[in-house]
Amino acid sequence: MSRIPVAVVGATGAVGQALVAALHGHPWFTVEALVASERSAGLKYRDAVRWVLPGSIPPDVADRTVLDVTTDLQTPIILSCIDASLARELEPQWAQRGHRVFSNASAFRLHPTVPLLIPEVNADHYALVQYRESTWKGFIVTNPNCCVAGLAMALGPLTKRWSLERVYVTTFQAVSGAGLQGLAALPIADNVIPWIAGEEEKLQKEPPKILGWLQGARVVDYPVEIIPSCYRVPVRHGHTLALVIEGDADMTPERAAEVWQDFRPPDWVRQLPSGVGRPIRVWTEVDRPQPALDRDEGQGMVVHVGRVRGQAGRVLCTVLVHNLIRGAAGAVLLNAELSVSLNPV
Numbered sequence: 001m002s003r004i005p006v007a008v009v010g011a012t013g014a015v016g017q018a019l020v021a022a023l024h025g026h027p028w029f030t031v032e033a034l035v036a037s038e039r040s041a042g043l044k045y046r047d048a049v050r051w052v053l054p055g056s057i058p059p060d061v062a063d064r065t066v067l068d069v070t071t072d073l074q075t076p077i078i079l080s081c082i083d084a085s086l087a088r089e090l091e092p093q094w095a096q097r098g099h100r101v102f103s104n105a106s107a108f109r110l111h112p113t114v115p116l117l118i119p120e121v122n123a124d125h126y127a128l129v130q131y132r133e134s135t136w137k138g139f140i141v142t143n144p145n146c147c148v149a150g151l152a153m154a155l156g157p158l159t160k161r162w163s164l165e166r167v168y169v170t171t172f173q174a175v176s177g178a179g180l181q182g183l184a185a186l187p188i189a190d191n192v193i194p195w196i197a198g199e200e201e202k203l204q205k206e207p208p209k210i211l212g213w214l215q216g217a218r219v220v221d222y223p224v225e226i227i228p229s230c231y232r233v234p235v236r237h238g239h240t241l242a243l244v245i246e247g248d249a250d251m252t253p254e255r256a257a258e259v260w261q262d263f264r265p266p267d268w269v270r271q272l273p274s275g276v277g278r279p280i281r282v283w284t285e286v287d288r289p290q291p292a293l294d295r296d297e298g299q300g301m302v303v304h305v306g307r308v309r310g311q312a313g314r315v316l317c318t319v320l321v322h323n324l325i326r327g328a329a330g331a332v333l334l335n336a337e338l339s340v341s342l343n344p345v
């Protein structure tokens, strides 16, 4: 099949770069437009971007001219990697014009008829797009906050077996989660910063929607209380989460580890180009997972669970998620692939 042209908006940012790298050689999509702010518009991509990823800028895009965000984009698919305030303004305009918009931003994640997807966990929620705003010829699909991508992936399989009541989550978040601007401004060397703007609210609000049940035109939230504490730590990429999961009395650490070990997404999801056969890796070594060693497994799409311990009704564990890939660029790409596999462009 001929490849589908896509636009990457926010192409010079931390997530945008990871997406441009992931799209290089993609079997279904080809990058047609690279869009960023006025600062970058008109420059060659290689001159506009401060490339922070391993390897060099993909040669097929390095000499492309970066477009201004006011450009009338012609691609059927827009991959949006801009901040939430800009997304709130632009994404509905693109949807109104008929584009399929796949967004990393938080602006529409909790909108009742916008899917908030982790395909391995809640692919059925994609059906919400049929109830989209009446003025939208296209639609918006979102992926969760980068920590939530790891948290909900870990909780999802457990909710199929037990009722969960409460989750305490402490995050140790990499600096690339702050984006390129934030990164430059963070006093992170020799430091831990005990607050990340807006993060704890997202950890409380997004998982109940992802883990919830589709009921007609809305999702009924999964009734779990989440108690988060978020910290920025001097790690380049990869967010680590320490969880205490409270639920049914027959949920033991051993059984929870088995559930994670046995977890497989539906065949059609894992066969998507960015899908992985085993999206959860369970570690028995007491000193794993570690971001520096483990974050890149499965091209960054694997969520790691280790240090599984505790007692009946209360399971403790450590989760690692690659914030730029499973938590952002890989997530938006997987959602776009899911959409195209269900409704060809």
Ligand SMILES: NC(=O)c1ccc[n+]([C@@H]2O[C@H](COP(=O)([O-])OP(=O)(O)OC[C@H]3O[C@@H](n4cnc5c(N)ncnc54)[C@H](OP(=O)(O)O)[C@@H]3O)[C@@H](O)[C@H]2O)c1
Residues within 6 Å of the ligand: 009, 010, 011, 012, 013, 014, 015, 016, 035, 036, 037, 038, 039, 040, 041, 069, 081, 082, 083, 084, 086, 104, 105, 106, 144, 145, 146, 176, 177, 178, 179, 180, 181, 182, 323, 324, 327, 328
């Ligand atoms: N970093 C993560 O781990 C992560 C994870 C999940 C979700 N997200 C979300 O993904 C989005 C992007 O995050 P990021 O970390 O990649 O941020 P970033 O590194 O700060 O990049 C922001 C991008 O937006 C562009 N931009 C800024 N103002 C613009 C404007 N007025 N018009 C058009 N483009 C504009 C920037 O272009 P210039 O270079 O021209 O300024 C840049 O390409 C945010 O919503 C963030 O919350 C991030």
